[in-house]
Every structure is written in C-alpha cells, then in structure tokens.
Amino acid sequence: MTIPVENVVVSVDRTFVFIFGSSALILVLIACALVYFVWKYDRKRHPVPAEFDGNLTAEIIWTVLPTILVMAMFAYGWSSFTALRGVPEGAMTVKVTARMWSWSFEYPDGKKSKELVVPVGAPVKLLLTSTDVIHGFFAPAFRIKMDTVPGMTTYAWFQPEKEGVHDIFCSVYCGLHHANMLTHIRAVTPEAFAAWLAEAPAAGLDGRALLDKYGCLGCHSLDGAASMGPTFKDIKGRGTILVAPDGKESTVTADEAYLLKAVQGDKGGVVKGFDPLMPVFTGQIPEPELNAMVRFLLTGEAAAGPDGAALAEREGCLGCHSIDGSALVGPTFKGLFGGKTTVVQHGHDQQVLVDQDYVLEVLADPQKRPTKGYEPMMPAYPNLSPEEKQALVQYLKSLAGAGQ
Ligand code: HEC
Numbered sequence: 001m002t003i004p005v006e007n008v009v010v011s012v013d014r015t016f017v018f019i020f021g022s023s024a025l026i027l028v029l030i031a032c033a034l035v036y037f038v039w040k041y042d043r044k045r046h047p048v049p050a051e052f053d054g055n056l057t058a059e060i061i062w063t064v065l066p067t068i069l070v071m072a073m074f075a076y077g078w079s080s081f082t083a084l085r086g087v088p089e090g091a092m093t094v095k096v097t098a099r100m101w102s103w104s105f106e107y108p109d110g111k112k113s114k115e116l117v118v119p120v121g122a123p124v125k126l127l128l129t130s131t132d133v134i135h136g137f138f139a140p141a142f143r144i145k146m147d148t149v150p151g152m153t154t155y156a157w158f159q160p161e162k163e164g165v166h167d168i169f170c171s172v173y174c175g176l177h178h179a180n181m182l183t184h185i186r187a188v189t190p191e192a193f194a195a196w197l198a199e200a201p202a203a204g205l206d207g208r209a210l211l212d213k214y215g216c217l218g219c220h221s222l223d224g225a226a227s228m229g230p231t232f233k234d235i236k237g238r239g240t241i242l243v244a245p246d247g248k249e250s251t252v253t254a255d256e257a258y259l260l261k262a263v264q265g266d267k268g269g270v271v272k273g274f275d276p277l278m279p280v281f282t283g284q285i286p287e288p289e290l291n292a293m294v295r296f297l298l299t300g301e302a303a304a305g306p307d308g309a310a311l312a313e314r315e316g317c318l319g320c321h322s323i324d325g326s327a328l329v330g331p332t333f334k335g336l337f338g339g340k341t342t343v344v345q346h347g348h349d350q351q352v353l354v355d356q357d358y359v360l361e362v363l364a365d366p367q368k369r370p371t372k373g374y375e376p377m378m379p380a381y382p383n384l385s386p387e388e389k390q391a392l393v394q395y396l397k398s399l400a401g402a403g404q
C-alpha cells in the first residue's frame, strides 16, 4: 500500500480541524440559540407557554444531521488512521528502544545512535519497545504518538520531506527524569545520511574486519604467505619498489601516508614483481574505515576499543548516574571506581570494593546486591559485548579521580 506522504500529517490535521471546527460551530450555534430563546420567550413577551405534541420534521432533522456529522468525522478519522498505520513498502526499519530515561535507535546495519537520523524523501518504519516501563514515543512534527511497551513491539512510520531537526518526547509519565527523555529526529539529505551511516560507530572500528569486508584478504595474506598481492605481515616501514606506468622504478617506505594511498589503490605505481591487480578504491572507503585499516596495518591493533563515554551516554547510564558528583537516581560515577560502596545482600549490609568484577556483576545482575540507600532500579545489560563492558569499566576508572 502506498500512501502519498504528506497526507499523513495533512490528513491527521484535517481530521483534527474538522472535528474541532464542527464542535466549535455547534457550540456557537447552541449558545446563540440559547440567548435568542431566552430573549424571545421571556415572560413579558410570552406570558403563556405554547404546548407541543411532537414535531416529526424537527425529529428527522436532529437525527439526520448529527448522523451525517458523526459519519463525516468517522470518514476523516478512518483516512488518517489508515495513513498512520499503513507503512509503505521498502521503508527503512529502525529499532527504537526506550528506557528510563533515554532513547536509542538501531539501524539495519547494526549502527546504534542516540538521535534518529533519517534521509529526506524516504519512508522510515520504527519498531518500538521498552526495556523497563511503558514510555511513549512522541514526535509532534510527524503527528506520531505511540506507546513503547516492555516485552512488546509497536510500530509507527513517517517520511520527512525537508531537512530539519524535530523533537522527540516521552509522552507517558515514567518517573523522575521523564522530562529529560528528549532527543530528536534529524532529517538530512540521502547523501549526508549515507555518509553518517558509514561513519565510525562510537564503538570503534575493527581494521582487520574491514580488510575482510573489502575483500583485501583475498589477495593479501596476514601471515607472510605468498598470494596475489604482497603480504601485510610486517608491512610497516618496509621498503617497496614501485614501478611507475612509464617504467621508472622508485623505492618508497610503507609509512602512514603511503599506506593511505596504497590501500585506495592510487599509489602511483605497481609493486615490483606483482601484476597490477590491486583494485582502485579511491573515494569508496569512508575515511574512518580507511584510517582503521591503515592503523591495523601499521600496528596490528584491531581497533581502538569502544568509547566508554559515548557508550555510557548511548546506553542511558548517564540518565541515572551523574559524572559531576551530584546524586541522581543512582550513585554518581565520580569517584565511584576504586572506592567502597555498601550493598545489601540477603538483608545484610556489605562493604564492597568497586572494581572491575563488581562493575561486571552489576551490569549482569544489578539486583543480586543492590546498592544501599537507592531504589533498586538499575537495569541489567545482558546485551553488551565483553569489549563494551570493558570500555565502561575503563570509563568508570577514568572518572575515579587522581591515582586510581
Ligand atoms: C584482486 C586482488 C587484490 C585486492 C582485492 C586488493 N589488493 Fe592490494 N594489491 C594487490 C596486488 C596484486 C598488489 C601489488 C601490485 C600493485 O601494487 O598494484 C597490491 C598492493 C597493495 C599494497 C601495497 C603493498 C606494498 O608492499 O607496498 C597495499 C598496502 C594494498 N595492496 C592494500 C590493499 C587493501 C587495504 C585492500 C582492500 C581494501 C586491497 N589491497 C585489496 C591485489 C589486491
């Protein structure tokens, strides 16, 4: 089913204007009639009340007119309902997760984000759910208001026609920081969207995985084995003899600048002793990925680990934990790591050291030993990868203060 798009907003508004307009009109008519009758039939002008014994015409009118009006309201309402519920084919699906007190969005390629970035001119389908209590996804600019319910997936869709930034609110009161559950829809050009999607996720890029993804490892070995192209083993600082198209030979050192060009296949010559089979990737590999691959070639490191600060924000930790020492729903992260905390287990207080093991335990099963003096509201994070958990531990460590 395809529905012309502005029609969602337009038809919702038309329904609203029609119902509101006809109600307002009826209100005015009734008020005027009331005043008129009070004036016309007061005791001075009408000392003796008239007696009626039924009026068929009047009865038909007051049955037929409201029926028409209500049917018209239904027709308008039905058209906007179908527009809101009928997702056009080919819509990009974005998973929306609501939690106390933040939103996160996951794209089909696995990219996660705190804001909902979408391309203009294409429909977006939202699959909504919640990890804790009922929240409401409310995007007034697109006339969407849909509950997000734990254990259930609801949906909505919209299509931005212009570039712009639009608010997203939570429409269901969900506790202390309900009012902070704010983010936005950012509608950008399709090109900007593609670039944004390809950007390095906050989790960091794995250079080795990228070499695999771009098919480099089909022609280059990592272990020194001979292949179609030179091996990547010990490529750093290696002297390479390049043969330029005019046959001139030159020796280059495999440093970062050379590799950045070589990886894209435009190093200006062919490595001596090899066939010119290296594909040209110029402009096809986004810069962050290029850098990650070169970093891997130079250092052998897969990637910088995930960024703990970005992760803490994206996963909503910072909605409940401050980093400046102030108390929110949970204890502040400032100075937490390396210090002592009091937890309750089997009704007994217990002093524990906040170290890596403790943080990992909290992320896996926060209610095993909840922190004393706080509501047991900390959600479990079973879906974080070991690297992500590690990044959070490092992040907490970095907030521990001097000497930790
Ligand atoms: C179809 C096989 C093939 C694929 C796929 C391929 N390469 Fe190559 N590559 C070669 C060949 C052959 C050479 C040597 C000849 C030349 O310089 O063109 C080479 C040369 C290189 C060099 C220079 C090596 C040196 O010793 O100076 C680098 C760096 C390189 N490739 C990186 C990559 C990366 C990164 C990818 C993936 C994005 C990739 N290659 C994909 C075949 C391939």
Ligand code: HEC
Pocket (backbone or CB within 6 Å): 100, 101, 312, 315, 316, 317, 318, 319, 320, 321, 329, 330, 331, 336, 341, 342, 343, 354, 359, 362, 366, 367, 369, 370, 371, 374, 375, 376, 377, 378, 379, 381, 392
């Ligand atoms: C909904 C609010 C909320 C969110 C979201 C949340 N926490 Fe918590 N957290 C709490 C509360 C409340 C406590 C204390 C009570 C308890 O242990 O359940 C707590 C306790 C903790 C503790 C133990 C502190 C101590 O002194 O014992 C750590 C560590 C922690 N959270 C880390 C995190 C991390 C990391 C994240 C994000 C991945 C996160 N929290 C997300 C509310 C939250």
Ligand SMILES: [Cu+2]
Pocket (backbone or CB within 6 Å): 098, 099, 101, 134, 135, 136, 170, 171, 172, 173, 174, 178, 181
């Ligand atoms: Cu909410």
